[in-house]
Structures are given as structure tokens and as C-alpha cells.
Amino acid sequence: MTELNNSELIRLSAAQLAVKLAAREVTSVEVTQAYLDRIADVDGQVNAFLHVNAEEALAVAAEVDAIRAAGGAEAEELHELAGVPIAVKDLIVTIGQPTTAGSKILEGWHSPYDATVIKKLRAAKMPILGKTNLDEFAMGSSTEHSAYGPTRNPWDLDRIPGGSGGGSAAAVAAFEAPLALGTDTGGSIRQPGAVTGTVGMKPTYGAVSRYGAIAMASSLDQIGPVSRTVLDSALLQEVIGGHDPFDSTSLTDPFDTLVAAAKTGNVKGMKIGIVKELHGEGYQAGVENRFNESLELLKEAGAEIVEVSCPNFKYALGAYYLIMPSEVSSNLAKFDGVRYGLRVLPKDGPMTIERVMGATRAAGFGDEVKRRIILGTYALSAGYYDAYYGSAQKVRTLIQRDFDAAFAQADVLISPTAPTTAFRLGEKLDDPLAMYLNDVATIPANMAGIPGLSLPGGLADEDGLPVGIQLLAPAREDARLYRVGAVLESLLEEKWGGPLLAQAPELKNAALGTASNSAGGSN
């Protein structure tokens, strides 16, 4: 039916695919199959997928095609994105596919229920291509902490795709999916977006239901879209967002003007604030250059650039590494081998429940997970609670106040998403602190519950790797990010003469082309 070949088809944005599907220029089965073929071709190198859901995806695609072919009311009522395939981070539970959270402790586990966002994808009839790789329980900035091997950056297979949602970002960057779902606790959607040249959005805390996202840190976690264009993320957030009675922290506000905002097309008169503390020292020169370039473009487009200061951001990383592990230590207590998942019996000695739980957790969790559980258990302990968890909560309030003050001066804030471009596999694996610093610019948004969008800002001069630009807005003002993001995206693409991903090297349809980096294995 289509005149596009598969290679062209998979490079279309979700919005473009939606138009072609609605016009019946292409079928969902063709699109879905093209992506499944692409996965078969390149995922051996990228390792973005932990599970490919071909059969069900094609069945949903065929259903959408049949409805469209039959026409009538049912075809009219189809969602705009019906038939557009999507990949799902393997932290989000799905009926009919395994959900591992990137951990041995859940190997082979099948959820008896669907996450709310999955229900929404099914209601919109979007074929789910499969589950994507991640750092174990979303803990990491490189996807090297997956128990199922690292995902590789399509821009350079020796480099990390960011984390924890490296699988989702790499899948979208490698044209293995037009869209993906991620989760962002301290930057796990945005930082992978930055280093893979894709778009990642962390919505306002509560804008998207967390029901069915395996909790890492409940007060910080948020599900959000991963895509190749700003408009595509807006389209996807409108599908997955909205109030959910199963998530008490879910907002009742409507978030239905996101797509319209992405189509607004101007930033004239908007005040855009540079956060003094989120660039400069510690940021790679090439990152800084691309950042300044984006500022120039926005200024030319009529935005007013102002500088704001958020003095308490210097405490954000420290406070985050108390609150997050505290919640982790409690959220991950349920993985004990009693009801589901891995159960390991102690090799010798008495067979008590404590020892079975201990043996299971010792064998089932990786080092980074254990590190955070230990950290959090300590921080919550009697006698330390006030000094650690209590103080960290106070810092959180101070960060919120910094944002309040900043947003009194600017409509949106702007910064580089990550201080560096993608580093090499294994480079920071033995240095947790260096790894944690990747999230220095993304963490404040989680601490304050505000939305953050990362979009491609070009390639760094020194290494030719993608740089991400982060936009931040006040809580519930997700639409502003889509508005500014779409304008900046179009200005940049005009400059580049097309999408940034068009400049990515072609992945060979063959076995791994580069030397395998054994240091990239999970630890």
C-alpha cells in the first residue's frame, strides 16, 4: 500500500505516522512489522529490548487496520495515535509480557495486572513492541546496571545510552520504535534523551499515573514520553496523562492543551531564565557551546533571556541521595522471594524465613541496588532520621522555594540536560559518585515535582555526540515546555537542515561492529 520503504517508514515521526495511518496510506501492520524488522536487524548491537512483543503488537495493529478499513463510527472514534507502535520501559508492568525491572529478582515474572498507562495505551490501540532495558530498578545513569547486559548508544556503540531509561531512548534513537515510555526519578528520561539525541519529557509529578510503575522513589518517580520530536511527546503525554483513582498522588488537572502548545509556534515576549548554577563549571565545553547556541536562537525568535539564581541547588544532589535511597529501601523490601520472583535457599545452615529472604535478596539484587538499600536503611534509622532524611526534606523545600523565586522572574528555565555527552561503557562504573553527577541538572525538577523536557541541542564539537537542552516550567505548566521546546526544535532543525538523528551513523545490519566492551557487563 505504501510507497515508502521500510527505512523511510521507521524514520517518520509518530505524528507523521498518525496522519498516514488515518489517510490509509500505510497500515499499522506494515508500520509495526517495519519496526519489528528493524529490531531484529539492529537490536543485537543496541540491546534496547529485553522482550519483543511481536505477536500481540501485530494483532493490535491488525485490529486497528480492520477498524479503519471498515470505516464508520468505530473508525472515527479511533485515537489519533491508534496503530502507532510504542516501546515500554521494563519498569512498567504489563499483562502478557514479562516485567523484570532489569533485575534478576524478577526474572520471568509476569504481572497479573496492567499499569494504568498500559491500559491507556491499549485503549488508544497502540501496538506495544516490547519492553526496554534499564538500569536495575531504574538505578543508574548508563543502563550498565541492568542484570541483562548494557544497552549501547546508537551514536557510538562503545558509549552508554544514558540511564536509567537507556533502552527506551536508544530504541527511539535507533529507529526501533517511534515512541517509548520512560520513568524519571532523577533524570532517567531526560538524561538518556540528551545523550541519544532524542526528546524526553518528565511531566509534572502527578500528571501521569504511577500505578504499575515499579516504584523506585515514590515521591520522585514520574512516567513520561520518549520520542524523536517535541510534538510526539505532547501527543503521547495526552494519551497517558490524566487523573487516576488508583494513584492518590495523581493530579485532577486536565493536561489537554499539550499538543496545541507544541503547535503554537512562537516564543515572542516569553522570559527564559538561565539558571546560574546549572551550567559553566563542570560542564563539558561542547555542551556549553550548544547551550549558548540555543539561547541565541531563542533570543532571535523574540524571547527575553534572563539570568536567575537557585543557590540551594548545590545541595540537591546530596539531598536526593538521601531521600531517594530512603524510599528505595522501603519500596524494594517487598522483593523477598515469598510471593513472586526469584527465591534462593541458603546453601547451608538453618532454613529460616529470614535466611531465605536474605539469600534471595543477596542473589537477586545487583550492587547498585544494594548500595542504595543500605544507604536508605541507614538514613532512616532511629537517631539518624532527623540528620539525614529530615534535613534532606528541608533541602527539598528550599529547592522548591528557589524555583518559586526563579519562576517569578522567568516563564521557563533553561539549562544543559547533562554536564557531558555520552561517556564510554565502563568508564564510571566503579565510581558511583561520578555516575551520580550525571543527574546534577535534572534532579532539582524531581525534588520540586515540576516538569522538565530535554530536546536535542546539537552535537558537541569535541566528540560529535548529542547534547541535550533542558527546559523547566512551574508545576502543572507542562504546556509551556512543549511550546518553547517545539519552537527551539524547529529553529535548530532549520539550522541543521533536518532532524539531528539524521546525522547519526547508520547501524550495520550485522553482528556487533565495534569491539565488545566487557566492562559494560552488569555487576
Place this chain on the structure above:
Amino acid sequence: MSTDAILSFEEAMEKYDPVLGFEVHVELNTKTKMFSSAPNVFGDEPNTNVNEVDLGMPGVLPVVNKAAVESSIKIGLALNCKIAESCRFARKNYFYPDTPKNFQTSQYDEPIAYDGYLDIELEDGTVFRVEIERAHMEEDAGKLTHMGGATGRIQGADYSLVDYNRSGVPLVEIVTKPIEGAGSRAPELAKAYVAAVREIVKNLGVSDARMERGNVRCDANVSLRPHGRERFGIRSETKNVNSLRAVEHAVRYEIQRHAAVLESGEPVIQETRHWHEDTRTTTSGRAKSDADDYRYFPEPDLVPVLASREWVEELRATLPEPPAARRKRLQADWGYSDLEFRDVVNAGVMDSIEETIAAGASASVARKWWMGEIVGRAKTADVDPSDLGVTPQTIVELHKLVESGKINNKMASQVLDGVLAGEGAPAEIVEKRGLAVVSDDGPLLEAIDAALAAQPDVAEKIRGGKLQAIGAIVGGVMKATRGQADAGRVRELILEKLGVEG
């Protein structure tokens, strides 16, 4: 099982002053669980009333049950507590397989109800005020059954089975402040306090309040201090004392045990104790210190529970009359003596009497029937008197038959048996069984003559004004007529015959 030394209660009381404290867990009878939509039903097949939330599946989130909050506020109000405008849940972290998340979602530093009191009336009418520290919401744990061991305890078991049906059932935990000054009445007060809480939650309709099912569970804290000392002694906490009698016995036993420990010069160990109904003793559980570290922190998956003043006042307006106040009112209305009223209450027929009076009987008639006829039959049948099958209307009808002289009391009792045997309404049974008072004076006079002739000395006494002797003659007549005579009429006729003024 080691046997602890105990001192006699009297000796313990001579030397020491007991301080009590109670944690009473009340299971709410909401339709669904505290944080999930699974049914809250007792007694079903294991692990059938569970969903992904109750099993602590990955990715699940809790949602607060509004009905449970409402019940908790009602309990708080009935305990004269203040209700927090805003309160939070917290996580109590500990690893145990009956807790599917390995933390219990509970309230920690922000209970929904706090600073209340309950006036407890002891048997002799003494009123003792128990201060309530707090009443907070939490979820119940699952139920563990330890298989293969001799004791049914986890130690020595081959394996354990977990039933998560109870996991997530809404609980309200009511915590008292230290109760001082009860002295030797401490065991009695303990029982009366738990009975009062049980009665209140039952009266509110928020709990089935069946202790044998664990709807109301009591942890009893006991410590002793020498008379005159202000500082509290070290306490023990006897867990899950699940009948009113056991509460009394457990407190009494712990007082005696503590006294013996203190007498020996040893310090009391702060620990939990297990209550054994068979031996009426406690044994050592696990050592418990104030430093037990549950790593509490605010539950990040829930937003604060808000109780607007309007809502609280709305709920206050729906509260039923407190049981103690109701009892006071009814006793005054009915004119029963303290003893009579206590018997009525203890027999569990207060409600039935109230209904019978409402149906038209007088207070004394209602009491006569329920206490004189029905309670005994219920005991024989081993059911609650109100479940025996006697309606207030039946009693009113029976009484009318007696009052009109159609039947006498003895016959009425037989009619009641007929009603219970399902023979029909009282009037029908009178007819069918041919029960009717002999009203023709002819045969009665003959029988009276015979009775007087048989006991001339009694006849003489009556003539002499000793009217109380008439019973012997009446008895003789009743015997002769096989109870068919109207005793009242017989009495009249005897007096007439003997020419004595009645």
C-alpha cells in the same frame, strides 16, 4: 515452657501499685480493605479476598478507603478525642511474611484522633476515667499458620502457610495513656475498659466487634511500682488477649508475676508476653525495647487525610447515644433497681426489653417474661435470648391472655413453649392445647372445701388473720385442678368462704 514464680495478688497489692496501658485493635467492617478494593470478609477460602495491592505486587499503590476514615473519626468522637484536620500515614518497616510489602502502612506521629477519654463504670458503680492517647488507622497483616511443629509456633515448624485475606483489613488502634490509681481493681478495670471499647465500636456499627474472630484484640501493658513512687516500673506487653475474661486474668497474672520478679530483686524485663488460656499464664515472647527500629517515614504514596470541621460535625451528629448513657436512661425510665438492671444487662436482654416495652408491655411485665421465661430457655438452647425466636408481640399477646384471666401464668409458660415449637400464635395455641382457666366456681368451691378440710389448722390461721398462710390452700386447689384454676379467683373464693377481708 518455664513456669514463672508469682506472688499472691493480695501480697502484690500490699507492696506495689499497678500501672496499666492498653492497645486495642479494632477491625473495621468496611466493605473493602484499607487501601485496596478487595473485599473485607472473614472466613473465606485463604487468599481469595486479595488483589495485587494486598499481595504487594510490584508497581501497586495504596488508596485510602474513605469509609474506613469515616469509621475512624466516629470511633475517635465516641472516645471523646480531638480529630486531626490533616493527618498522614507512615510506613513501619520490618521484614515478616505476613506483611506483603514488608512494611505496614500505619499512622505514626499524626494519628487521626487524639487526646480523648472514656469513663468506665465498674460493677459497683464506681466510675474510672481512662485517658485515651490516640486512635490511629492502619492495615491488618495476613495470617500465618505454622505447619508441622508441635506447638503451632514458628519455632520448630516445617513450613508456614500465609493467608493474605486479612492483609489490608482496616484497623483502628486505640492507645490509652498510662492508667494509674486502679490499685487492686486493675484486673476488673482492664476487663471493663476493653468491654466498653468493644461495646462502643459495636454500637457505632463500625466493627462486628467479635473478639473470638479477632475483630477486637487487646495488648495489655502492665508495670508495677512500689507504693508512693511516681516513676513507672518496667512494663511487659501481653499480646493478643482475645476475650474479656482473659484480659482480666492476664492483667492479674502479670501483676502477680511482676511482683514476684521485683521481690526477688531482679529487674523486670521489657518484653512481649504470650497469653495462654489453658494455663492462664503468660510466657516470654520477644524482647522489646524502645529502640526497636521500624524506620518510620511518611508514606510517600499517599496524600494527607483531610477531615474538614464540617465533615467531623456531620459525623458527630450521626453518632448513636453512647451505651453507658443509654443504660442510665433506660434504667431510670423503667424503674429497675440497680441489681435488676445489672441482671438484665448481663443476660443480654436490654435491647429486647426495650423493644417489648415499645410493643406495648409495661417495664415489669417485659422484665418478668425475658428474665423469668426466655433467658433460661435460651441458655438451654445455647443461643442468645434475642435469637430464640420470641418477638415482642408474642409477649404482649401472652400477657394480654393472662391479664384477661383466660390463662394463668403456668399455662402462659406452656403457650410460650408452643410458640417456640412453631405451633402458631398464642391464642391459637390456647385453643389447640385446650388451655383455659376453669372459670366455673362450682368445681372450684368443691376443691376449696376439700383443701380446707384437709388442712384445718391452716384454715384456722387464715381466719385468725394470717393471710400469708393462704398459699397452702391455694396450692392444694391448684393441685386438685391440675393447674387449670385461676389462682387469683381461688384466693378470692377462699377468703370469701372463710369470711376474711383480703
